[in-house]
Amino acid sequence: MDRRQLIFAGVALCGVAPRPADAASAELEGAVRDFTGGAVPRDGRVRLDVAPLVENGNTVPISVAVESPMTEADHVSAIAVFNTRNPQRDVAIFHFTPRSGRAAVSTRIRLATSQTLVAVARMSDGTYWTAQSAVIVTLAGCIEES
Amino acid sequence: MKRALLLLAAALAPCAGADDARRSGFDFMSPGTQAMQRDDMQNPGMLWAQDGEALWNAKAGARAIACAGCHGDAATSMRGVAARYPAFDAERGLPLTLGQRIETCRERHQGTTALAPESRALLSLEAFVAMQSRGLPIAPPDDPRLEPWRERGRQWFEKRIGQLNFSCAQCHADNAGQRLGGSVIPEAHPTGYPIYRLEWQDMGSLQRRLRGCMSGVRAEPFPLGSIEMTELELHLARRAAGMRIETPAVRP
Amino acid sequence: MARTLIDAPASAKRGDIVEIRMLIAHAMESGHRAGPNGNVLPRDIITRFSCRYDGDMVFSADLYPAIAANPYIAFRTRATESGTLVFTWEGDNGFAQTETRTITVT
Numbered sequence: 367m368d369r370r371q372l373i374f375a376g377v378a379l380c381g382v383a384p385r386p387a388d389a390a391s392a393e394l395e396g397a398v399r400d401f402t403g404g405a406v407p408r409d410g411r412v413r414l415d416v417a418p419l420v421e422n423g424n425t426v427p428i429s430v431a432v433e434s435p436m437t438e439a440d441h442v443s444a445i446a447v448f449n450t451r452n453p454q455r456d457v458a459i460f461h462f463t464p465r466s467g468r469a470a471v472s473t474r475i476r477l478a479t480s481q482t483l484v485a486v487a488r489m490s491d492g493t494y495w496t497a498q499s500a501v502i503v504t505l506a507g508c509i510e511e512s
Numbered sequence: 513m514k515r516a517l518l519l520l521a522a523a524l525a526p527c528a529g530a531d532d533a534r535r536s537g538f539d540f541m542s543p544g545t546q547a548m549q550r551d552d553m554q555n556p557g558m559l560w561a562q563d564g565e566a567l568w569n570a571k572a573g574a575r576a577i578a579c580a581g582c583h584g585d586a587a588t589s590m591r592g593v594a595a596r597y598p599a600f601d602a603e604r605g606l607p608l609t610l611g612q613r614i615e616t617c618r619e620r621h622q623g624t625t626a627l628a629p630e631s632r633a634l635l636s637l638e639a640f641v642a643m644q645s646r647g648l649p650i651a652p653p654d655d656p657r658l659e660p661w662r663e664r665g666r667q668w669f670e671k672r673i674g675q676l677n678f679s680c681a682q683c684h685a686d687n688a689g690q691r692l693g694g695s696v697i698p699e700a701h702p703t704g705y706p707i708y709r710l711e712w713q714d715m716g717s718l719q720r721r722l723r724g725c726m727s728g729v730r731a732e733p734f735p736l737g738s739i740e741m742t743e744l745e746l747h748l749a750r751r752a753a754g755m756r757i758e759t760p761a762v763r764p
Numbered sequence: 765m766a767r768t769l770i771d772a773p774a775s776a777k778r779g780d781i782v783e784i785r786m787l788i789a790h791a792m793e794s795g796h797r798a799g800p801n802g803n804v805l806p807r808d809i810i811t812r813f814s815c816r817y818d819g820d821m822v823f824s825a826d827l828y829p830a831i832a833a834n835p836y837i838a839f840r841t842r843a844t845e846s847g848t849l850v851f852t853w854e855g856d857n858g859f860a861q862t863e864t865r866t867i868t869v870t
Contacts, residue, residue, distance in 0.1 A: 465841060
């Protein structure tokens, strides 16, 4: 067994195996494409806030917002959040209307390991914008059985 | 002589002041997790405390009486109670933890059947009752009857156990503030129990956490509700005397 | 009925953007975790949250297993007129819960 296999075997024993980088990026592209209908999002306009280092991956606070007048003519209709190394890419899709007032949402998510979060916003004019944030997840030092 | 002096110092300084070098687990947490504890709207432990309030007010048992039926408004009657547990129960001739006291009351005065340890209902009641002491200093009773169990608790804390052959003191006294893997080792003060632990994604008692610690050093954990657990709780409470209660706390 | 904590303002000025925060008790079993006997625990999560203001959809969310247990969501809405806010959670195994709050707008 080479070292890479050993590492993945060890991580798999912990319950959740993070995805190898090449398989994950193809899946991420697929998930984003599903959301945008094929359009390629441009960098910008989306603000994705997450701590750069978190002490436990089970409950990670995130906030995502897009500045927009939120009028009938010009608003954010949805923001999708994806991850790169959990068992599946999707995290959440938030849907807004002009009645939302502000396209801003906070929630708490799970991260299986250190990875990148990607947010993609769909605007009422059909354009897509994106931002990403890298998060380091530390593991508990003392492994216990719950 | 040294212990007498320490006890005297503890008696003279009931409130942990600015000179107190002891730090709660709260101080070792990241700002995001601290914010989760500080804001009752973000603190998942408050879901259990709310359940506890409902149970406090619900008629139960053969006598169909609620906790509120005898104790009235918990904010008044339960204020300071959690701060002085574990406490001696004369009828049993034993120290009881807060959870055991709640169970004893329910059986004796409400005529209910026992709640399972770590059950959602018992944790909710514990969280609600202990929350009424939030902000108050831990105040272990100056009760000589507790001393034999408290002393055994101190011995457990300092005894090497498990395949890794560590004592609680080696990590939590000698190496508190240092790192084990990616985590900082806290000082192991029971300032906020029951806690919402991110690792469990669940609420849990001090005894659940102690079982986790004991598995961590590959020792056979004491059973929930065992007298050894009470002994440890007694020692930990004295060690933390004067530190503020934070229940329901959030911990990683 | 899952326990909820809801922070929604009881009153607001017309046109103000108010923040609404919700916490609901739910294990959000991801479907990726192994149980004590080694078998994978089946997925059991809340899949959708929505907020309607006097019947109009204001905000909604599609949730996946990556949402943490005891989900917390904070979002905004514009206070337009006095009325009722209806919050709905739906999920696996027929999970469905509705809570309401009234808002007075002056």
